Each structure stands twice: as structure tokens, then as C-alpha cells.
Amino acid sequence: MNKSYKAVGINLKSSPLGESDRLLTILTAEYGIVRAIAPGARKHKSTLRGRSEVFVENELLLYRGRSLHRIQQAQTLASYPSLSQNLGKLTVAQYWAELVLAQAVSEQPQTELYEILTEHLRRLHQMSAPSAQTEVQALLARLCHGIYHLLAVGGIAPQCFRCTFSQQAIAPPETTEETWQVGFSAASGGIVSLAAFEKTRNRQQKTSSATSGTCREAPSSYRTDRIPDNRTGWPPLTGKLNAGELAMLQQLPSPQLPAEWLVPPAATSPSHCQGLSDSWQTIEHLLRQYAQYHLGTSIRSATLLNACITMF
CATH class of the missing domain: 1.20.1440 (de novo design (two linked rop proteins))
Incomplete structure (x- = not known):
């Protein structure tokens, strides 16, 4: 099985990992949610530095690991710089990202969800x-x-x-x-x-x-907390x-x-x-x-x- 694969995805979450890496949660059209390491993305001269920012869309070459995948290459397709420059816009985008993360699954195509977002x-x-x-x-x-x-x-x-x-x-x-x-x-x-x-x-x-007038005694197993x-x-x-x-x-x-x-x-x-x-x-x-x-x-x-x- 070839462990390298291509996908188009948008970063929904980004967090530091180790000394210089980033851990990304990515929504991909082809494979749903992917959690991947962006190696060296926190280094100043890294080519992955800007491409690992939240709400950046990339064409990715990934290596399939046991639990976390690893980004081998990334080419930016689209970014939304005004989101990071406006707190209101960024908050709305994060709100949507939370809804996506609550619905999306891994290892299954999420094309429509990706396109709507x-x-x-x-x-x-x-x-x-x-x-x-x-x-x-x-x-x-x-x-x-x-x-x-x-x-x-x-x-x-x-x-x-x-x-x-x-x-x-x-x-x-x-x-x-x-x-x-x-x-x-x-x-x-x-x-x-x-x-x-x-x-x-x-x-x-x-x-x-x-009902209360005809049933004066309830069995011990009756759950009164289920009554509306x-x-x-x-x-x-x-x-x-x-x-x-x-x-x-x-x-x-x-x-x-x-x-x-x-x-x-x-x-x-x-x-x-x-x-x-x-x-x-x-x-x-x-x-x-x-x-x-x-x-x-x-x-x-x-x-x-x-x-x-x-x-x-």
C-alpha cells in the first residue's frame, strides 16, 4: 500500500508540536478530517510557515502515519488574509470551523461540506x-x-x-x-x-x-426524571x-x-x-x-x- 497520497484541504486548527513543528487539523475534500504534522513549520524560513496558518487552502502531498499523517509538500491554492486582520471575521470563521469539526469524519469524502465552508x-x-x-x-x-x-x-x-x-x-x-x-x-x-x-x-x-389518577403506585424501576x-x-x-x-x-x-x-x-x-x-x-x-x-x-x-x- 502506497502511504503517500494527495489531497486538497483547508486548515481548521493549528497548534505547536515539539520544538519547531505544527499539528494541523485539516478538512480535505477527498478524505474528510486529517490530522497532520507540518514539520519545521514554526521555523522562520520554512516553506510551510504560511501554509500551515488557519484557513489556508493547500494542495497537499501527505505521508500516512499510524495515527498522525505528515505533510511532505504543500502548495497554497487560496488564503483569506482579511480574516486575521478583523476580529469579527475571524470569530465568524472559527464559529463555522467548530460546526465543521463537529460534523466531519475521517477517511470519507467531505466534498460538499468542504465546498460550502x-x-x-x-x-x-x-x-x-x-x-x-x-x-x-x-x-x-x-x-x-x-x-x-x-x-x-x-x-x-x-x-x-x-x-x-x-x-x-x-x-x-x-x-x-x-x-x-x-x-x-x-x-x-x-x-x-x-x-x-x-x-x-x-x-x-x-x-x-x-394517568396520575389511575396509577397511584409506580414500580421501583420507574424513572420519574424521564417525565416531561x-x-x-x-x-x-x-x-x-x-x-x-x-x-x-x-x-x-x-x-x-x-x-x-x-x-x-x-x-x-x-x-x-x-x-x-x-x-x-x-x-x-x-x-x-x-x-x-x-x-x-x-x-x-x-x-x-x-x-x-x-x-x-
């Missing part, structure tokens, strides 16, 4: 905004768009168009209604009609009451969206977001920009809870994201 990184790299406020809005919109697409590749994107309880279509009202809301439940898989949620909760409460809390319903709501936020959520499956959500017209008032930023923050929070629930991992970059938004 690199496309969103390219858009993020090219993004520009005329002011700090519009930059926050654009970053959050780009972030949410990427989160949805990465989850969709894994087949776990949230339901945005139908109630996960009743399966009835839900669309925001054509006229603005400030009190109109729809629920979102990570456990049930997406948006939830509040009427259907209440109906289900009431039905569960009645069933629970009837009928005070909050089951599955519980993660949060709620207003009409405008639902409209924004329902745009996420599209290949492109409306241009005015990314770069608002010059005449757009600061209050309108702030409103859009607040709405994107709400959507990001719900998507984060959803991703953490279904992937079984926490997204550490979210803490830095909140700090970045505060700084802006």
Missing part, C-alpha cells in the same frame, strides 16, 4: 461595510447564513417553513403585526406554531392528570421569533441573502440597522442552541462573538 469563507473575506454598525449587521447575517448551510449539509438544518408539531405551513403576516410571534424549538426541530404548542401541552397535561415537565410543555421552546425575524430565518436556505441585509443603503437610519442587528442576534442565538442540541457540543467561539458585538 470555503464558499462562505470567500464571501466573508470579501465583505466590506461602510460603518461599524453595518459591519455588525453584515457579520451576523453572514454567520447565520453559513450556520444554516453547514447544518443542511449534515441533514440537520432546522425546519423554517412548517410547524414541527402540526406540519402546517407558517408564513409571516403580510401586514406588520407587532404582537405576532412563532415559537422555535431545538428539540422538536425548528419553528413551532404557538397555538399548536399550547394545544399539545394541554393535551399532555390532561393525559398526565388522568408539563408546566413548560414538551419539547420545550428555545425562543420566539417575530414576523420580521421569521422572514429572515426563511431566507437562510437560499443561496444568497438579500443585498440590503448585508450592506444597507446609505440612507438607512442607524435605528433600522440596530433593529436588523438585534434580529440577527436573536436568530444566531436560536441556531446556536439548535446546533449544540443536535451536535452534542458547545460552540466556544460564541463567547468571543458576544464580546466582538459589544466592542462594535
Whole structure:
């Protein structure tokens, strides 16, 4: 078996190893996640120094080791220098990388995941905004768009168009209604009609009451911690969206977001920009809870994201 092989990959993690090496976690289109040593990459004159930076795409010649592989040659195909120059962009890219690492596997092609990640990184790299406020809005919109697409590749994107309880279509009202809301439940898989949620909760409460009235003693093996809390319903709501936020959520499956959500017209008032930023923050929070629930991992970059938004 030939232990040398070629792959195209993008660096998602980089850490020091030994005196001068780097250990890279690379997403490759052909072989999924590869952990490889970049020998001498921390030396000043090493040809691998820049090619071992995070979010650099390389054409690689690797040697297959027992547990870690070894980079023999690397030729850079693309890099995204603006990510390292802007804390907000870098945080968004790291957020996506965490989602990829939670989904990708080794020794299996990950072509679609690779293409989606690199496309969103390219858009993020090219993004520009005329002011700090519009930059926050654009970053959050780009972030949410990427989160949805990465989850969709894994087949776990949230339901945005139908109630996960009743399966009835839900669309925001054509006229603005400030009190109109729809629920979102990570456990049930997406948006939830509040009427259907209440109906289900009431039905569960009645069933629970009837059961408790006929079964006064439970066997010792009965697990009471598995009983849903009928005070909050089951599955519980993660949060709620207003009409405008639902409209924004329902745009996420599209290949492109409306241009005015990314770069608002010059005449757009600061209050309108702030409103859009607040709405994107709400959507990001719900998507984060959803991703953490279904992937079984926490997204550490979210803490830095909140700090970045505060700084802006």
C-alpha cells in the first residue's frame, strides 16, 4: 500500500508540536478530517510557515502515519488574509470551523461540506461595510447564513417553513403585526406554531392528570426524571421569533441573502440597522442552541462573538 497520497484541504486548527513543528487539523475534500504534522513549520524560513496558518487552502502531498499523517509538500491554492486582520471575521470563521469539526469524519469524502465552508469563507473575506454598525449587521447575517448551510449539509438544518408539531405551513403576516410571534424549538426541530404548542401541552397535561389518577403506585424501576415537565410543555421552546425575524430565518436556505441585509443603503437610519442587528442576534442565538442540541457540543467561539458585538 502506497502511504503517500494527495489531497486538497483547508486548515481548521493549528497548534505547536515539539520544538519547531505544527499539528494541523485539516478538512480535505477527498478524505474528510486529517490530522497532520507540518514539520519545521514554526521555523522562520520554512516553506510551510504560511501554509500551515488557519484557513489556508493547500494542495497537499501527505505521508500516512499510524495515527498522525505528515505533510511532505504543500502548495497554497487560496488564503483569506482579511480574516486575521478583523476580529469579527475571524470569530465568524472559527464559529463555522467548530460546526465543521463537529460534523466531519475521517477517511470519507467531505466534498460538499468542504465546498460550502470555503464558499462562505470567500464571501466573508470579501465583505466590506461602510460603518461599524453595518459591519455588525453584515457579520451576523453572514454567520447565520453559513450556520444554516453547514447544518443542511449534515441533514440537520432546522425546519423554517412548517410547524414541527402540526406540519402546517407558517408564513409571516403580510401586514406588520407587532404582537405576532412563532415559537422555535431545538428539540422538536425548528419553528413551532404557538397555538399548536399550547394545544399539545394541554393535551399532555390532561393525559398526565388522568394517568396520575389511575396509577397511584409506580414500580421501583420507574424513572420519574424521564417525565416531561408539563408546566413548560414538551419539547420545550428555545425562543420566539417575530414576523420580521421569521422572514429572515426563511431566507437562510437560499443561496444568497438579500443585498440590503448585508450592506444597507446609505440612507438607512442607524435605528433600522440596530433593529436588523438585534434580529440577527436573536436568530444566531436560536441556531446556536439548535446546533449544540443536535451536535452534542458547545460552540466556544460564541463567547468571543458576544464580546466582538459589544466592542462594535
